[in-house]
Amino acid sequence: MSQKRDYYEVLGVSRNASEGDIRKAFRSLARKFHPDKNPDDSEAEKKFKEVQEAYAILSSPDERRKYDTFGHGGAGSSPFGPGGFQGVNISMEDLFGGGFDGIFNQFFGSSRGRRRSKGDDLIYRHSVPFQVAMDGAEDEVEIEALRQCKECDGSGSKDPSNVRTCPGCEGRGRIERVERLGPFTQRAVSDCPSCNGKGKLIQDPCDSCNGQGRYHQSKKVKFTIPPGVSSGVRLRMRGYGGAPKMENGSPGDLYIEIDMQRHPWFERDSSDLLMGLPIGFSDMVLGSKIEIPHIDGKKLAININAGSQPGDTIEIKGRGLPHQGSSRRGSVMVVLKLDMPGKLSKKEKKMFSSMSNILGTDIEKIEQRIRDEASRRRN
Numbered sequence: 001m002s003q004k005r006d007y008y009e010v011l012g013v014s015r016n017a018s019e020g021d022i023r024k025a026f027r028s029l030a031r032k033f034h035p036d037k038n039p040d041d042s043e044a045e046k047k048f049k050e051v052q053e054a055y056a057i058l059s060s061p062d063e064r065r066k067y068d069t070f071g072h073g074g075a076g077s078s079p080f081g082p083g084g085f086q087g088v089n090i091s092m093e094d095l096f097g098g099g100f101d102g103i104f105n106q107f108f109g110s111s112r113g114r115r116r117s118k119g120d121d122l123i124y125r126h127s128v129p130f131q132v133a134m135d136g137a138e139d140e141v142e143i144e145a146l147r148q149c150k151e152c153d154g155s156g157s158k159d160p161s162n163v164r165t166c167p168g169c170e171g172r173g174r175i176e177r178v179e180r181l182g183p184f185t186q187r188a189v190s191d192c193p194s195c196n197g198k199g200k201l202i203q204d205p206c207d208s209c210n211g212q213g214r215y216h217q218s219k220k221v222k223f224t225i226p227p228g229v230s231s232g233v234r235l236r237m238r239g240y241g242g243a244p245k246m247e248n249g250s251p252g253d254l255y256i257e258i259d260m261q262r263h264p265w266f267e268r269d270s271s272d273l274l275m276g277l278p279i280g281f282s283d284m285v286l287g288s289k290i291e292i293p294h295i296d297g298k299k300l301a302i303n304i305n306a307g308s309q310p311g312d313t314i315e316i317k318g319r320g321l322p323h324q325g326s327s328r329r330g331s332v333m334v335v336l337k338l339d340m341p342g343k344l345s346k347k348e349k350k351m352f353s354s355m356s357n358i359l360g361t362d363i364e365k366i367e368q369r370i371r372d373e374a375s376r377r378r379n
């Protein structure tokens with residue numbers, strides 16, 4: 001389906017590697033291929049991105065399970081949404097401590113201050129009818145999230161001038177400590193406990209938000225779902241996540257994860273639609289044309305050739321789902337099923353027996369028929 005390398009292979013770990021193993025492998029590879037160490041080396045840059053993506057998946061228990069089950073682009077397709085991997089799920093700070101900030105920031109295009117006080121990313125599962133895979137949709141949801149308090153503009157204080165800079169962190173909201181790991185020293189960064197990461201102490205808290213500067217509010221979010229979308233795709237709504245702790249921070253992102261409802265008869269294989277069509281014995285023998293309503297609004301005509309067999313597949317090109325980001329469409333695959341009559345009335349029984357010379361089993365030639373069937377099946 002895709003030429004992507006296996007994530008385990010990328011990190012050089014086994015399929016049952018522990019979280020610690022994966023983290024260790026990532027750290028060493030990320031350092032090796034880092035752009036600063038390999039200036040103007042596009043191969044290294046590619047490797048570096050590949051390593052990050054593999055780590056983003058394998059370090060998340062949920063994503064790892066999905067990947068183990070479905071592989072690349074399997075059910076749910078890219079967990080990073082239609083835009084592909086953006087590098088958003090990795091906290092470099094967690095991994096490397098503050099010392100690596102500058103290096104990674106340029107890569108993710110965010111400034112030091114910005115990322116440090118970014119609000120939470122949110123994920124919202126959004127159920128849509130199957131028809132959306134055909135047409136796409138303009139949708140709107142109401143999301144409850146921590147948002148900036150309007151009374152105090154996020155300052156948390158009744159009177160904005162009545163705020164003291166936190167002495168514990170000198171207003172940075174974060175404290176750093178140096179840790180020794182064997183021959184290495186590394187700086188670990190965490191929220192300042194005195195001010196709870198806000199960088200300031202509020203003397204006279206705002207009543208609306210209890211001095212937090214933000215509180216849970218619901219907000220309407222409008223978004224566009226592209227045609228060809230499938231379950232598990234995440235749409236990224238930049239800035240629609242939680243408000244940051246600090247006034248000058250930026251809000252997190254909202255990810256809308258599409259959960260597609262089932263179609264009454266189609267199964268889906270990427271842009272192809274699969275269905276079973278039960279037809280009677282005589283339609284299979286004599287051939288027939290069947291028309292059914294279809295998701296593109298036009299009737300779907302299925303031509304059954306005379307002499308068809310149960311299990312035969314008819315491909316109708318160009319009537320499946322649109323490929324994402326293109327006007328091309330997949331196929332409808334129709335598998336013929338023999339629709340056997342159930343309980344017969346007396347009259348029907350009579351009619352069938354009168355036709356047993358053509359409908360029944362020719363006992364005389366049974367062995368030859370078994371051989372014929374076997375060679376057909378094996379071809």
Ligand SMILES: [Zn+2]
Pocket residue numbers: 166167168169170171172173174192193194195196197198199200
């Ligand atoms: Zn502080």
Ligand SMILES: [Zn+2]
Pocket residue numbers: 149150151152153154155156157206207208209210211212213214
């Ligand atoms: Zn407030």
